Amino acid sequence: MKKIIITFLAVMGLFAANAQVECGTKVTGPPIRFSTKQQDSLKAILAVTTPYAVRVHITVFADDNGTNVAATNANVMRQFNNMVNQYQPQNICFILIDVRQVNSTDLNNHDADTEEADLNAYKIAGCLNIFIHNSLPGLNGTAYAIPNTYLSLSGATVTSTTNLTTMGHEAGHCFGLYHTFETAFGRESVTRNSANSCYDCGVDGDLLCDTAADDPTDPNGQVNSSCTYIGGRTDECGVAYTNTPTTNIMTYGDRACRTIFTAGQGGRMRSMMITSATLIPIVADNVVFAPATNGPLTYTTGVGQDSGRDELYISNNTTDNYTVSGTAVRNLVSKKIYLKPGTRFAPAAGGQVHVKVNPYCN
Numbered sequence: 001m002k003k004i005i006i007t008f009l010a011v012m013g014l015f016a017a018n019a020q021v022e023c024g025t026k027v028t029g030p031p032i033r034f035s036t037k038q039q040d041s042l043k044a045i046l047a048v049t050t051p052y053a054v055r056v057h058i059t060v061f062a063d064d065n066g067t068n069v070a071a072t073n074a075n076v077m078r079q080f081n082n083m084v085n086q087y088q089p090q091n092i093c094f095i096l097i098d099v100r101q102v103n104s105t106d107l108n109n110h111d112a113d114t115e116e117a118d119l120n121a122y123k124i125a126g127c128l129n130i131f132i133h134n135s136l137p138g139l140n141g142t143a144y145a146i147p148n149t150y151l152s153l154s155g156a157t158v159t160s161t162t163n164l165t166t167m168g169h170e171a172g173h174c175f176g177l178y179h180t181f182e183t184a185f186g187r188e189s190v191t192r193n194s195a196n197s198c199y200d201c202g203v204d205g206d207l208l209c210d211t212a213a214d215d216p217t218d219p220n221g222q223v224n225s226s227c228t229y230i231g232g233r234t235d236e237c238g239v240a241y242t243n244t245p246t247t248n249i250m251t252y253g254d255r256a257c258r259t260i261f262t263a264g265q266g267g268r269m270r271s272m273m274i275t276s277a278t279l280i281p282i283v284a285d286n287v288v289f290a291p292a293t294n295g296p297l298t299y300t301t302g303v304g305q306d307s308g309r310d311e312l313y314i315s316n317n318t319t320d321n322y323t324v325s326g327t328a329v330r331n332l333v334s335k336k337i338y339l340k341p342g343t344r345f346a347p348a349a350g351g352q353v354h355v356k357v358n359p360y361c362n
């Protein structure tokens with residue numbers, strides 16, 4: 001009997017070791033809540049009609065010799081377009097700075113738990129950095145922290161035509177969203193009656209009351225293909241979960257069901273973008289001048305970007321030159337781009353200048 005139990009435990013351990021976790025994003029530190037003053041401004045934020053524009057830079061890893069590319073460009077762009085469509089109703093759009101391939105066997109096989117710092121050398125300043133790895137053991141994706149400016153996805157996740165949301169889900173964490181079934185701050189009760197002693201939707205779970213309480217017991221296995229909750233459990237007050245947010249991008253369950261963010265999630269993300277020191281740098285101004293102040297800008301090495309949501313003016317006058325030379329890779333992206341006198345592009349071998357119209361913030 002003992003032997004059987006040991007064997008059973010060993011098999012269980014095997015399953016545990018091989019279990020694929022949807023999302024590796026960890027919640028650390030206190031809950032990020034908004035003050036009353038911020039809540040008031042949130043109402044104004046909800047009313048905005050022009051979109052918040054987030055710069056996105058995508059790095060697709062391959063092995064040192066260029067083989068085992070983590071995902072094809074077509075698959076990357078399909079997932080990016082899915083994300084664009086998911087955020088559009090929340091008045092958040094994306095400026096796609098670039099999609100590049102980096103050959104590194106080390107980074108193409110990436111352990112998100114122990115090798116996070118390896119990404120530092122590949123982060124492009126001012127952007128939400130999306131890294132795609134051929135192997136990301138145990139995970140579909142992770143945003144590492146909430147909020148954050150970089151995330152990792154497995155190549156299989158990006159390649160899958162039935163996975164429509166992992167890119168948008170991890171970006172949601174980067175923009176300040178928790179899982180709808182989060183328990184780090186306490187388990188959320190079902191009631192939405194603020195007079196009820198169990199009422200806690202603003203302080204427990206994902207801190208949002210317009211996402212229904214989500215059963216955290218088995219978030220992967222309690223939704224059927226009709227997007228109906230079948231867990232049959234109750235919250236801490238004994239109230240049955242009946243209306244769990246099975247269609248929300250920040251839950252687990254059936255992939256085909258997860259298509260929406262709520263207005264509360266949209267408002268929270270936009271509030272994070274204008275209040276979080278982490279996120280402010282990745283949100284583009286409407287009109288951008290480079291140089292922004294008097295004096296020349298010269299780039300000779302490294303990868304970087306200048307971008308505005310609507311208009312980008314390169315070089316304001318002949319004394320404030322904008323020069324790209326040497327091995328510098330420079331991405332200039334906006335709805336409209338004006339190259340004025342004093343713009344000088346002279347890339348050497350390995351250097352590049354990309355001037356691209358962004359179609360995702362129209």
Ligand SMILES: [Zn+2]
Pocket residue numbers: 023024025169170173179
């Ligand atoms: Zn997640």
